[in-house]
Amino acid sequence: MSAEKTLDILDQFDFETRALSVPELAERLQQPQSSVYRHMRVLKERGYIIEYSPGLYSLGYNFLKLARIVKMDIDLPVISQAAMRELTRSTGETSILLVPSNLQAVCLAAVPSGHPIKVSSEQGNIVPLYGGASSKALLAHMGDKIVEDLFKSGMVMKHTDYTIQDLDEMLKHLADIREKGYSFSVSEIDEGVISYGMPIFDSDRKLVASLSVAGPKERMEKNESQEIINEIQQAVEKIEKQL
Template sequence: MSAEKTLEILEQFDFESRTLSVPELAAKLQQPQSSVYRHMRVLKEKGYIVESSPGLYSLGYVFLKLAKIVKMDIDLPVVSQVAMRELTRSIGESSILLVPSNLQAVCLAAVPSGHPIKVSSEQGNIVPIYGGASSKALLAFMGDQIVKDLYLSGVVKKHTNQTILDLDVMLDHLEEIRQKGYSYSESEIDDGVISYGMPIFDSDKKLVASLSVAGPKERMERKEKNDIVQAIKTAVEKIENQL
């Protein structure tokens, strides 16, 4: 029971209650102040609680270390699976999880819709980072210098008539993506495929991946753009809440 009471004390701290006094904790827990004091003394000795000002306590820096350990063990494809399955079920098209890798992108996971579609972004595939909604949702948030380096490297090549080969056109396009918060692609890498994508950031606002929905043009054009964008946004928020 002692360990349970100690955990209950820690659970009282949240974003709205970052500092608490012993009387406040005792009232929240409906416990005697003397009992709360005993548990607080142990927590303070172990570094789980710090006295931020006289009589007021907040969570200690031990939790930063623990949070880093948790973040290191997060498996992005596993964390994303539920949200991706819900996204595919909601829109009826394939969902794709992409991560940046040097001047390319890697498809980390994909949830197929069950409908026939041929796209480059299949699980495990390395794909161009300059074409397709999944890739552009990454490139838009990697910095203009990386975009310039990419185009100067000579790796950018024509896949279809819609592939963006001009650096200035791409820079303007990526700025538009940043403004809107999502990317759009039609036949840039795979002919006849339309896709929408959004970036995924971790709790430190660091770009970690992108999530997109892709399907054949004839099916995608029958769907409401706003519905697709909102569904991707909902899925991204679910994933980001776990990062």
Template sequence: MSAEKTLEILEQFDFESRTLSVPELAAKLQQPQSSVYRHMRVLKEKGYIIEYSPGLYSLGYIFLKLAKIVKMDIDLPVVSQEAMRELTRSTGETSILLVPSNLQAVCLAAVPSGHPIKVSSEQGNIVPIYGGASSKALLAYMGDQVVEELYLSGTVKKHTDQTILDLGDMLHHLEEIRQKGYSFSDSEIDYGVISYGMPIFDSDNKLVASLSVAGPKERMEKKEMNEIVHTIKIAVKKIENQL
């Protein structure tokens, strides 16, 4: 079929073969050069292929537009669902997906364990962005100016004895999170809850969300920290690969 052959031509372009000539395409596809050239002419007219240099072709800019449309239609909770379920199965604890929103955070999704805990980060809840591993994994990558604006706004308040109320202390703490690549919280918003979190970035390296694991202190203290962090990292990569 003509359409199938046209798609086969487009599929030959990848990161290693960003530019190709008609003879190269014909050899890859085991098709006559005359046939490949006919399909290339149509693709070029429609903007799917551009002549990068005389005799060499590359994918056209129309793919940037199509990629943008796909990204706009990505449903983050749906994309994250499988990775979150696996994270909860692996750790035995609740996994939480948070997004930033106007100096606060919103819980987009949560996958409870077989023994769920009562935490502020339940699906649909608006939670403070200055406390808890999920929130701090976001705040650490939002810039010092945002952090300063948050603390000057007067919205930071004490939830427990572990809530970080001083701006200087928070800035230092967030720098440590960036160096380690993950956040940790022990009873900062919810008493008796320990959590670990990591940021999620899209293909443009833009912060989009955070993923965390939370559980009761008595149970979390018995688990190996490095294993939990590694498991979260795997889940984050699975999600980022789809963004």
């Protein structure tokens, strides 16, 4: 089929092989060069292939438009569900998906464990950006200016004795989170709750969300922290592959 041969040509391009000649394509596909030329001519006319240099072809800019359309249609809670369910199953605790919204955060999705706990980060809730592992995983990657604006806004309030209310302390704490690659909190917003969180980035390394695991202190302290961190990292990687 003509369409199948055209797709076979496009499939030859990847991150390692970004430019190919017609003879190279013909050899890879075991097709006559004349046949490859015909398909390449159509692809070039439609903007899906460009002549990178004389005799060498690469993917065209039309794919950028298509990629943007795909990204616009990505539903973050939907593509995260499988990874979140597996994270909750493997850790036995609640998994939480959070996104930044101005100087606050919004819980897009939560997968409760078999023994759910009462936390502020329930689906649809607006939560503070300055406390809890879910929020701090976001705030650590939003820039110092945002952190300073947050503290100047008067929005930072004491929820428990562990809530960080000093700007300099928070800036140092967020730098430590960036260095470690994950956030951790004990009773910062919800008394008696321990949580671990990590940021989620899209293919352009733009911050889009955070993923965390939260559970009661007495149960979480029985688990190996590095195992929980590894499980979150695996879930984040699965989600990022789809962004």
